[in-house]
Amino acid sequence: MEIQEIYCSQTGDKCNFIKHSSGLKIYICEMNGFSTTEALFGTKYGSINTMFKTGKDKDYTTVPEGIAHFLEHKLFENEDCDAFALYAKTGANANAYTSFDRTCYLFSCSENYLESLKILLGFVQNPYFTQETVDKEQGIIGQEIKMCNDNPGWKVLFNMLQGMYHNHPVAIDIAGTVESIAKIDAELLYKCYNTFYNLHNMVLVIAGNVKTADVLEVADELLKSCENIELETVFPHEPYEIVKSEVYEHLPVGMPIFNIGIKCAPLSGYDRLKADMECYVAGNAISDPSAPLYKKLIDEKLINSTFGFEVFEGDGFFALIFSGESNDPKKVLSYLIDEIEGIKAHGIDKELYNSIKKSTYGGLIMESNNVEAVASNLISAFMSGVEPYDQIKVLSEMTYDDVQKTIIERFDTKNLTLSVIE
Amino acid sequence: MANYLRKIIADGVGYSTIIDPKFKTNRIQITFLTDLLEETAGANALAVGIMSSSNAKYKNISEITAKLNSLYGASISVDVVKQGDYQKLTVGVSSINNRYALEGEDISGETLSILLDCIFSPNAQNNEFAKEPFDFRKKDLLDSIEAEINNKRGYAVLQNQKKAFAGENSGNSHFGTKETAENLTSAQAFASYKRLLSDAQIEIYFVGSEENDTIEKKISDAFSKLDRKVKENKFINFSPLKQNVYRFEEKLDVNQCKMVMAFKTDCTDRHAMKLMNTIFGGTPFSKLFLNVREKLSLCYYCASNYSMLKGTLFVDCGVEEENIKKAEQEILNQLEEIKKGNFSDEDIKNSLLSIENSLKGIGDTPMSYVNWYYSCFVQNEIITPAQALEKYNEITKERIIKAAESIKLDTVYVMKGE
Numbered sequence: 001m002e003i004q005e006i007y008c009s010q011t012g013d014k015c016n017f018i019k020h021s022s023g024l025k026i027y028i029c030e031m032n033g034f035s036t037t038e039a040l041f042g043t044k045y046g047s048i049n050t051m052f053k054t055g056k057d058k059d060y061t062t063v064p065e066g067i068a069h070f071l072e073h074k075l076f077e078n079e080d081c082d083a084f085a086l087y088a089k090t091g092a093n094a095n096a097y098t099s100f101d102r103t104c105y106l107f108s109c110s111e112n113y114l115e116s117l118k119i120l121l122g123f124v125q126n127p128y129f130t131q132e133t134v135d136k137e138q139g140i141i142g143q144e145i146k147m148c149n150d151n152p153g154w155k156v157l158f159n160m161l162q163g164m165y166h167n168h169p170v171a172i173d174i175a176g177t178v179e180s181i182a183k184i185d186a187e188l189l190y191k192c193y194n195t196f197y198n199l200h201n202m203v204l205v206i207a208g209n210v211k212t213a214d215v216l217e218v219a220d221e222l223l224k225s226c227e228n229i230e231l232e233t234v235f236p237h238e239p240y241e242i243v244k245s246e247v248y249e250h251l252p253v254g255m256p257i258f259n260i261g262i263k264c265a266p267l268s269g270y271d272r273l274k275a276d277m278e279c280y281v282a283g284n285a286i287s288d289p290s291a292p293l294y295k296k297l298i299d300e301k302l303i304n305s306t307f308g309f310e311v312f313e314g315d316g317f318f319a320l321i322f323s324g325e326s327n328d329p330k331k332v333l334s335y336l337i338d339e340i341e342g343i344k345a346h347g348i349d350k351e352l353y354n355s356i357k358k359s360t361y362g363g364l365i366m367e368s369n370n371v372e373a374v375a376s377n378l379i380s381a382f383m384s385g386v387e388p389y390d391q392i393k394v395l396s397e398m399t400y401d402d403v404q405k406t407i408i409e410r411f412d413t414k415n416l417t418l419s420v421i422e
Numbered sequence: 423m424a425n426y427l428r429k430i431i432a433d434g435v436g437y438s439t440i441i442d443p444k445f446k447t448n449r450i451q452i453t454f455l456t457d458l459l460e461e462t463a464g465a466n467a468l469a470v471g472i473m474s475s476s477n478a479k480y481k482n483i484s485e486i487t488a489k490l491n492s493l494y495g496a497s498i499s500v501d502v503v504k505q506g507d508y509q510k511l512t513v514g515v516s517s518i519n520n521r522y523a524l525e526g527e528d529i530s531g532e533t534l535s536i537l538l539d540c541i542f543s544p545n546a547q548n549n550e551f552a553k554e555p556f557d558f559r560k561k562d563l564l565d566s567i568e569a570e571i572n573n574k575r576g577y578a579v580l581q582n583q584k585k586a587f588a589g590e591n592s593g594n595s596h597f598g599t600k601e602t603a604e605n606l607t608s609a610q611a612f613a614s615y616k617r618l619l620s621d622a623q624i625e626i627y628f629v630g631s632e633e634n635d636t637i638e639k640k641i642s643d644a645f646s647k648l649d650r651k652v653k654e655n656k657f658i659n660f661s662p663l664k665q666n667v668y669r670f671e672e673k674l675d676v677n678q679c680k681m682v683m684a685f686k687t688d689c690t691d692r693h694a695m696k697l698m699n700t701i702f703g704g705t706p707f708s709k710l711f712l713n714v715r716e717k718l719s720l721c722y723y724c725a726s727n728y729s730m731l732k733g734t735l736f737v738d739c740g741v742e743e744e745n746i747k748k749a750e751q752e753i754l755n756q757l758e759e760i761k762k763g764n765f766s767d768e769d770i771k772n773s774l775l776s777i778e779n780s781l782k783g784i785g786d787t788p789m790s791y792v793n794w795y796y797s798c799f800v801q802n803e804i805i806t807p808a809q810a811l812e813k814y815n816e817i818t819k820e821r822i823i824k825a826a827e828s829i830k831l832d833t834v835y836v837m838k839g840e
Contacts, residue, residue, distance in 0.1 A: 033443065035782050035785060036782075036786045082716070084707045087707075088705070088707040088772035088775070091775030093776070094706070109779050109783075110779050111778065111779060111782060139719035143721060143741070143742070144722045146677040146678040147678050147722055147723075147740050149677045150574050150676045150677050151572075151573075152572050153572065208786075250675075251675065252571055252674050252675050252676070253569070253572050254565060254568025254570065254571055254572060255565045255568055255569060288487065289483045289484055289487040290485075290487040295482070298483070299554075304561055304562045305483075305558075305562050325565055325569065354492075355491035356491060358491060358492060358494050358495065358524075359492075359494060359495030361495070362493075362517070362522075363495045365446055365447075365494070365518045366446070366447055366495070368446065369444075369445060369446040369447050
């Protein structure tokens with residue numbers, strides 16, 4: 001198998017890429033001087049992938065919401081014991097998570113990483129579900145859903161997404177609902193497993209204190225070759241426009257919290273990354289503490305230091321989110337719209353643009369210093385369909401005009417939803 | 423493992439250097455340790471908040487952030503937490519190494535100057551902070567106090583602590599009360615600032631890729647000019663056990679109930695206590711996780727945590743109302759099992775492996791170094807993670823049982839839906 005070295009000319013960082021004969025893509029970053037190893041075994045299967053078919057199927061299958069997350073929980077158990085009991089023997093710190101577009105199983109450790117890697121590759125490739133264990137899990141996940149519903153930061157986001165998306169499953173809680181998970185049975189879990197946990201749809205990322213040759217030896221031993229099943233996932237048609245412009249809910253919170261989401265047309269691959277980075281710089285030029293809007297909102301006591309911005313994107317969705325705490329979220333919104341329209345008309349302040357860009361570059365350098373962040377960036381690149389280090393490449397090629405154009409094209413102030421928990 | 427060196431640069435001011443060539447970043451942090459009192463906690467928090475967002479040259483958060491952004495996203499952070507009976511207030515800067523500067527800027531030199539100005543040349547006149555940074559941070563402080571309820575798990579633990587540690591400093595919130603915060607004036611915040619510089623224990627940490635004498639000299643010069651009068655501090659203060667278990671409830675508009683149980687100990691064998699806690703509820707293969715969550719499906723989370731500074735062990739869980747009693751019974755039952763010695767050599771071995779795994783990972787981030795040596799300092803025993811591991815490896819089953827036998831239930835808090 002060919003080991004391809006991927007090099008980042010901006011920072012001098014590098015990693016190895018291997019297209020394994022089993023169908024799995026493997027990224028390995030050897031980091032000198034670090035003691036920990038971070039490994040992630042992930043599949044492009046998240047809460048939004050509820051409609052799919054393989055090359056052999058005639059029709060699309062639709063599955064209950066929350067099933068990817070349910071599967072994540074169940075995969076931790078095999079016939080004899082659960083994966084935590086296996087990891088207990090190596091000392092590794094193990095976990096798993098499901099997000100909108102992926103499910104990842106991970107461990108970090110500072111000893112015996114090859115033993116832990118064997119456990120990881122072993123249990124993820126060996127599902128074991130029975131109706132009895134599925135029933136038991138419904139109780140635990142039911143508690144998890146209730147816990148999330150008591151988290152106002154989580155609720156304000158999903159209320160906003162429901163105000164923005166008509167049909168796209170991004171608006172549904174990752175864990176599903178108590179009702180939707182009640183429809184899950186062992187047979188459905190096997191169907192989803194066999195579809196999405198095909199090595200052609202998966203990736204292994206390992207960073208830190210590792211040796212490529214040793215990782216590949218374990219991979220050769222344990223990876224089971226998979227036939228490429230030509231998996232296709234689809235999303236229901238999603239109009240460009242939002243559903244409604246305001247969503248309010250009452251819950252116990254201190255200061256009312258808000259999310260303002262601007263809905264944008266979705267993109268994929270390198271174009272999405274480029275738009276993401278441009279929007280990141282643009283959004284910070286609007287909302288950073290050094291920007292005029294922030295000062296104005298602080299001076300009028302409309303926000304506190306929790307005010308922030310993020311780009312929220314994935315397959316079939318792309319949104320720009322401003323969030324914070326305020327006694328008057330509507331007034332914050334009106335100032336925000338004025339600021340965006342002002343920048344569209346007069347251009348971003350050049351000095352502000354340059355300092356935000358420099359700060360973004362510094363942030364990427366800081367991340368390259370951290371084993372966990374390196375592994376996380378490698379897996380994100382795979383999930384987004386771009387190359388490692390494309391982020392810093394996009395940033396170094398970015399121009400002022402690109403960012404100005406992005407504000408005009410994507411910061412559509414007529415297509416936004418305000419969500420408030422008070 | 424990097425070299426660690428702590429020097430005393432003024433009365434009650436320690437300067438620790440940790441050099442590790444693999445880092446691409448520098449971290450300098452200044453930590454103040456002072457009694458956590460209801461009257462002063464808010465003013466102290468406000469003082470460090472203002473320090474971290476302004477100085478005489480960059481007068482507000484906008485100006486200082488603009489400057490830091492141009493230094494490749496260097497950042498000044500502020501952190502206020504409870505550490506036993508003390509309030510720990512930290513102002514720190516993180517920045518990338520000069521060798522990554524695209525235009526030859528002296529990033530580390532400039533960030534240090536900004537930090538020292540924040541501490542020694544605040545935006546203040548006539549013993550008051552300027553209105554702008556004061557108003558900004560006062561609103562932040564009040565909003566943070568109100569927002570404590572947003573995180574239900576953390577809120578529940580804090581509610582328990584208020585009763586478990588009633589009458590002790592650690593019963594106070596790290597931000598103090600809303601009432602005190604509301605009435606704070608700029609002059610009071612400034613007085614707190616002065617008091618932190620003169621009275622607090624101050625621990626300074628520099629983590630970087632190479633020795634930097636200039637940084638040490640500048641910091642040392644600045645702090646040695648202070649007029650200091652530091653009292654003898656004692657960071658470990660075990661909380662006394664109540665005669666009767668104190669139980670209380672609160673009703674909130676929530677979907678999931680929470681229970682927090684505080685147990686007290688008089689056992690000073692802290693490594694054995696820590697290992698016992700790991701076996702009991704510190705990992706996903708612990709007794710609590712395997713039984714309360716996995717076997718009985720009573721909770722999504724159920725974990726234990728041991729405070730070495732207070733000799734107190736907390737168990738917290740999220741649970742359905744009808745299962746509260748069952749969960750408490752099972753938690754107590756699991757503790758009894760450990761007291762009876764009903765755990766295997768493998769349980770001990772696996773818990774030790776988990777502790778070893780975290781100890782050996784110390785040093786992979788600048789913060790992990792700082793946190794390690796800081797905790798060594800408050801526990802009055804400066805050792806390397808490798809030395810700590812030796813201490814854990816010497817622990818016998820008898821010592822674990824003895825540690826478990828020493829803990830007694832003290833306070834139970836339950837949050838229920840309305």
